[in-house]
Amino acid sequence: MNLYRRNKLSGYLPIIIPVIIYHGVSEWTFSREFEDYFEIPHESFRVFIPKFRHLLHDITHMADEAFKTSILMEIFHLLFKYIHFPELDIKLQEIFDLLEQLPDEDKRKEYLFNILKYVLASGPLSRARVTQLTRRFPGGEDMVGVAAQEMLKDLEQTRRPYWEGVGELKATQDTLVDLATELYGPLPGILQVKIKSIQSIENLRALNRKIIRTESLNEFTELVDRAAEN
Template identity: 25%
Template structure:
């Protein structure tokens, strides 16, 4: 529904709710951490530490909370690419340093606050990257133990929800709906949307506050309609009819959203010269517009990162980068820390 990054919006709308965050902490944090956290002190922070080059792939949220009777933070990093990043431990370290710098500067602190970092991932590929920074440091494991003490290292908590079964997803209705929906949005076809809606209705019926349930249902449907490009106008009509009978409270919400979807899809299609009806307008016009925008952003990011690492790029190399498809550009960006020279990049340029 005109959402530039529906994953980001869905994540922040759900986890920005203190009750949902507390539900997550209670059900998913290791008991050793839960034992020293005062859940009564959870306080969402407005800060975000994701730079513009990466905001299409990541979202973040920071919560202030008393840890072992001392003010500290829990930092959520939500990765919504379809495959995991290899350098996530390094990225997280940079974000934690930015958090420390911001808090020390604003609050005039003499000591750095505790930060517990965690990553939520829901892509199609299994997460294979190590959760420890040391695995990114060449030769770390071969160092004597007393020398390792001088080398920065830490671990982050990982929640690869793409591998969770329904039984492994715990918590109250809002948290369950979020996890099952983002789990299935990449790993299943349009059936994933149907399954998500069926489960959401079942969970929402458990909520006593019908106003909250309806609002949450609208958030869910906006996310599904925005992300699942396999849904056709016929699918949307079927969803509306199904909800009219199974969840009357949400039928008006879905019909309103469906109408907006039709209008926006048709508008995008017409703007791009795709005047062949609703379905073609949505599937071609909107999809191509978004794809072009993403590709142009990736080109800028790739050139910027390579220039920063190797200095000004040869014009011939720049020209080849400008012709690459979005997938190849993403691969180049993701491997930026592994390249030793521009020759390592040229193998992707054909």
């Protein structure tokens, strides 16, 4: 690989091929053009947006035969494709059949545990049904209980604080935009973008306090510029 880079790349960057692996219920309807995911405040910004397409693997609508290249590939294809559908009951049994073919017992247990966490968190099957299907593995029933406890612990420790933080940040940004609009009328689009780019709640709260002492939109814009840089 190093020899290839020396002889072929000649100082150029290697090609990066972006891939989206999608397994939602409905078909993927979004653009495959990267630039379409940006909200451009002015056409002058368009030259700074990279232009490339991403490859799409819409697993839900791909044939199962396309993934029969290895045991692991087939396992995770079946899992992702049917996770939202009632057919998961049958497919989970097929997944377990494949899992039993893995020669490494430690890896088999590791994959089983992660599969159980994912199925319990996102699948349509009840815990009782998952437990029933998992009894074929030694200690499978206990593993379901441990997976369920760990899943709930993860949700408690990470998901709630994250979304609470996101909600508080957005509310503080919206409050600042509303207050500035009341004082100076509709804000320029680029100014709203700068306010939305500020990720520090403390800086946003400081701006909410300082805005009432500003005498012009230009003065407020300067405060926003400084806050956005920090």
